[in-house]
Amino acid sequence: MRILVCISNVPDTTTKITFTPDNKNLNTAGVQFVINPYDEYALTRAIELKEAQGGTVTVINVGEADSDANIRKALAIGADEAIRVDAKPADALFVARQIAHYAQEGNYDLILMGKESVDYNGFQVHGMVAELLSLPAIVPAIKLDVNGTAATLEREIEGGKEIITVNLPLVASCQQPMAEPRIPNMRGIMTARTKPLKVVPPVNAESGTVYESYSLPEKKSGVKLIDPANAGELIRLLRNEAKVI
Amino acid sequence: MAVLVLIECAEGQVKKSALEVASYGAQVAQALSTIAVAVAIGDINPDALGTLGQQGIQKVYYSNQPEVKNFVPTAYAKVIAQAAETSGATVIILANSNIGTAVGARLAIRLNGSLATNVVSLPEISGNTFTVRRGVFSGKAFADVNLTAERKIIAIKKNTFEVLEQEGTAEIEPISLAFSEADLAGAPQETIRTTGKVLLTEAEVVVSGGRGMRGPENWHLIENLADALGAATACSKPVADVGWRPHHEHVGQTGTTISPNLYIAAGISGAIQHLAGVNSSKVIVVINKDPEAPFFKAADYGIIGDVADVLPKLTEAAKALNQ
CATH class of the missing domain: 3.40.50.620 (HUPs)
Structure with a gap:
C-alpha cells in the first residue's frame, strides 16, 4: 500500500498571532512552526496502517526550505520518504494543484491530510485534490481501516457519524479520534537524517485568491463580575441586558 | 447572472x-x-x-x-x-x-x-x-x-x-x-445518529466544561444547565483527551470552532487554543474558582466560584425564567 500524507508547516497552536506593520504578512519573529496538528493525525494513522499491513508512507509539503525541519520530524515519526514542492504556498488552489500533480506521479492508494490547517482554516485542499484526481474524498474522517482494495471509514456529521466503505484509491481528511500523535524517538531522529527528502519544482498553477491584508479581532471591553452567592443574577443579566437567552 | x-x-x-x-x-x-x-x-x-x-x-x-x-x-x-x-x-x-x-x-x-x-x-x-x-x-x-x-x-x-x-x-x-x-463513490452505507441533542455547530447557546469539573461524574451539572437553556454541550481539549467526554464535543483550535450567541465556560482556564475556537461567540460567560484564570480577560460576564456551587444556582434561575 502506498500512502501519501500532505503536511503543512503552521505556527504552533500556542502562538499569539501578530502581523507586520503594514498588516500584509504574519509576523514570524519568535514564532515556532509545527506540523499542522490535524495533518499529524493523518501521518500517525498512515504509519499505523503501514506497520500493520506493509507499504510506504510518503509525506509531501508545499513550502520553502524553512519547512524542512518539520518534514524531517515527519520522517523521524516514521514516514519513509518526503517530497517538498519548492514554492511559497500562495493559496489552497495553488497547493492542491501541486499535490495533485505529484500524487498522480506517485500512484498512491491513499492520500491523507488534516481536515484543515490551523493557520488558514480553509477545509479546501482535500476536496480540490480529490476533484482534480477524480477520486472520492471522505471529509472529515474520524476512523480509517483498510481491507485489501477497499477502505472503511467513519465520517463525522452534525449529530452523528456515517460508516462508509469505498474502493481505493481515495482522499481522506482526518480529525480526532483518528490516531494519537507520536513523539519521535532517538532512533527515528537518527534514521530520518538519511531518508530521502526530494525537493521538486512547482508546476505552473494559478491561485484563486489574493490575500490583501490581515486584522485582529476587537478586544472585549472588560468582564462584569457577579457575586457567586447571587449567581442567579447572571441569568437575569443574560436575558435583560445581553438579550441572549 | x-x-x-x-x-x-x-x-x-x-x-x-x-x-x-x-x-x-x-x-x-x-x-x-x-x-x-x-x-x-x-x-x-x-x-x-x-x-x-x-x-x-x-x-x-x-x-x-x-x-x-x-x-x-x-x-x-x-x-x-x-x-x-x-x-x-x-x-x-x-x-x-x-x-x-x-x-x-x-x-x-x-x-x-x-x-x-x-x-x-x-x-x-x-x-x-x-x-x-x-x-x-x-x-x-x-x-x-x-x-x-x-x-x-x-x-x-x-x-x-x-x-x-x-x-x-x-x-x-x-x-x-x-x-x-x-x-x-463515498456514499455512506450506514448513518448513526446521536438523537435528542442540540447540534453544537447550530446551537445559539453552548454550555461547556473543562478540567475544573473534576470528573465525568459531575457532567450532569453541565447537562442540567444546558437543558434549562435549550443549549448544546461542549468541552475543552484536556477533557476530551482524558476521555471524560467524546471528541466531537471538543471546542477549540484543534476541535470544533463555534460562534454561538452565548458561550458559558465552566471550569475552563482559557488557554489560547481554547479561546481561538470560541472567541467569536457574541457573549462569553466564565465560571472559575481561580480569579487569575486567563479566560476572564476574554469574558463579558464572570463568576469567581466553584462550579459545583454555581452551576446548580444558574440552572435553578434559568428554570424559573422559563416558568
Whole structure:
C-alpha cells in the first residue's frame, strides 16, 4: 500500500498571532512552526496502517526550505520518504494543484491530510485534490481501516457519524479520534537524517485568491463580575441586558 | 447572472444556517443588481422550500432523488453545478459546514472559481475587486481576501449573519440528473445518529466544561444547565483527551470552532487554543474558582466560584425564567 500524507508547516497552536506593520504578512519573529496538528493525525494513522499491513508512507509539503525541519520530524515519526514542492504556498488552489500533480506521479492508494490547517482554516485542499484526481474524498474522517482494495471509514456529521466503505484509491481528511500523535524517538531522529527528502519544482498553477491584508479581532471591553452567592443574577443579566437567552 | 445559494436541510427541514445563507445571498444579489436563487439537495420536503421567498430567494431548484438522500460530495457538486449553469450564477453561497466546504472545494475546480471559506463579512465589490473578510489562524485573526476568478464561491460562518424576514414565496423547480458510479463513490452505507441533542455547530447557546469539573461524574451539572437553556454541550481539549467526554464535543483550535450567541465556560482556564475556537461567540460567560484564570480577560460576564456551587444556582434561575 502506498500512502501519501500532505503536511503543512503552521505556527504552533500556542502562538499569539501578530502581523507586520503594514498588516500584509504574519509576523514570524519568535514564532515556532509545527506540523499542522490535524495533518499529524493523518501521518500517525498512515504509519499505523503501514506497520500493520506493509507499504510506504510518503509525506509531501508545499513550502520553502524553512519547512524542512518539520518534514524531517515527519520522517523521524516514521514516514519513509518526503517530497517538498519548492514554492511559497500562495493559496489552497495553488497547493492542491501541486499535490495533485505529484500524487498522480506517485500512484498512491491513499492520500491523507488534516481536515484543515490551523493557520488558514480553509477545509479546501482535500476536496480540490480529490476533484482534480477524480477520486472520492471522505471529509472529515474520524476512523480509517483498510481491507485489501477497499477502505472503511467513519465520517463525522452534525449529530452523528456515517460508516462508509469505498474502493481505493481515495482522499481522506482526518480529525480526532483518528490516531494519537507520536513523539519521535532517538532512533527515528537518527534514521530520518538519511531518508530521502526530494525537493521538486512547482508546476505552473494559478491561485484563486489574493490575500490583501490581515486584522485582529476587537478586544472585549472588560468582564462584569457577579457575586457567586447571587449567581442567579447572571441569568437575569443574560436575558435583560445581553438579550441572549 | 444570478447568485445561487445552497440550502442544507436536516430531516426534511431547512436548517437555520441555510436561512442565513439565503439571506446573505439575497444581499449579495441586491449589491450586484441581480436575483438570488437556491438549490436544495437530499432528504428534503419540497413544500417547505417556498418560504425561502421570505429570505429573498426567487426560485428554488431541488433534487430529492434517492441517490442524493445522504450527502455525497461529488453528486452534490454535480447538482449544484447544474443549478449554477441553469441560473447563470456567477456567485455561489454555502454554509461553512462539513457539507458546504466539501462541495465548495469541488465546485472551485469544476467551475474554475475562487473559493473563500469561513467568511464573516458581506463582499466589498468595486471595479474588478470582490473582497470578503474570513477568519484565519483559528479565530485569532481575520484576512481580507480578493476573489479573482469570474465565479466566486463563498462559505459563510454560521450564526454570523442575520436572517432576513420579508414577504415573498419562492418558485420551486425540480432538477433530475443521472449519476454515474463515480459520482456516488463515498456514499455512506450506514448513518448513526446521536438523537435528542442540540447540534453544537447550530446551537445559539453552548454550555461547556473543562478540567475544573473534576470528573465525568459531575457532567450532569453541565447537562442540567444546558437543558434549562435549550443549549448544546461542549468541552475543552484536556477533557476530551482524558476521555471524560467524546471528541466531537471538543471546542477549540484543534476541535470544533463555534460562534454561538452565548458561550458559558465552566471550569475552563482559557488557554489560547481554547479561546481561538470560541472567541467569536457574541457573549462569553466564565465560571472559575481561580480569579487569575486567563479566560476572564476574554469574558463579558464572570463568576469567581466553584462550579459545583454555581452551576446548580444558574440552572435553578434559568428554570424559573422559563416558568
